[in-house]
Amino acid sequence: MQIRKYANNKIIVILGPTSSGKSDVAISLARKFNGEIISADSRQIYRGMDVGTGKIEKDNSYPSLPLGDLPRLQAGMSRTRDREGGAFYSEGIPHYGINIVSPKTNYNATKFKKYTNKIITDILKQGKIPIICGGTGFWIKAIVDNVIYPEVAPNWLLRNKLSNKTTPQLFAMLKKLDPVRAKNIDAKNPVRLIRAIEICKSIGKIPSIYELRNKRKYETLQIGINLPKEKLYQNIQKRLKQRFSAGMIKEVKKLHFENKISWKRLESFGLGYSLIPKYFRGEISSKEKLFEQIYLAEKNYAKRQMTWFQKDKRIIWLEKYLEIEKEVRKFLK
Helix, strand or coil, X not given: CCCCCCCCCEEEEEECCCXXXXXXHHXXXXXXXXXXXXXXXXXXXXXXXXCCCCCCCCCCCCCCCCCXXXXXXXXXXXXXXXXHHHCXXXXXXXXXXXXXXXXXXXXXHHHHHHHHHHHHHHHHHCCCEEEXXXXXXXXXXXXXXXXXXXXXXXXXXXXXXXXXXXXXHHHHHHHHHCHHHHHHCCCCCHHHHHHHHHHHHHHCCCCCHHHHECCCCCEEEEEEECCCHHXXXXXXXXXXXXXXXXXXXXXXXXXXXXXXXXXXXXXXXXXXXXXXXXXXXXXXXXXXXXXXXXXXXXXXXXXXXXXHHCCCCCCEEECCHHHHHHHHHHHHC
């Protein structure tokens, strides 16, 4: 089979809510159009958080250097070694942005943008197509629109003070400081709420995306996976059952007791990671109730993701793979 090479700055984005089937679509497109995949998932970047984040299965038949080569990427070392060290192979396709940092490490959209731009540059140099795949809209926006986020250093004194507040209290604070940002933020995510408050306290308010946009670096096709709501919820429930069977609860136990990740830090990742610690502390009385609460959290998360994505009218929403492939083929001509 002849491998096609491309000479341009085009990238493809496959996005959508959790459990919509993004990874399968991205892998099929990578095979068809000679692409490599970059994950845009704010939880899958962390090592050891595998079952709870629904990471794709690693293909161990592809040897590589140890994962988590972000420091070498940032240091600008040999691109070949960087990319081998950071690659996570699944079904023979290199994936980047998975297992790159410890859960103890603070990671944000600015770091993701720096990391991803280097990977994209290397993929394009090879004449291949970068395919960004994920559901973290804030990070995807950073790449698509080349957003320059405020450089505000961490204020640890403020963070420690805010960490004692509940999520609703944090949201109320942000709403008072910057009502516009409060409308667009994930109101259930304490890490993002604290960061938003931190920026507001430092520079007055968080600039809008339009104020922060720079000249775009890439020509981008954004495709959203558009499943009927009932089908999406069925997928969420099915995948959650699989995660429970695969040891989701044991994974959180190991992260806390063996890897010494605090309950507080784990809870900051949201969804199952915020609820399983409550189960261990006896605040959730049974696995059945834990399952119900995580399922509800996942459904609400999917709704928030869709609310974010639907604001971007450039996204083409499709359900069938052949429709997606047709759109990609047209874009790459």
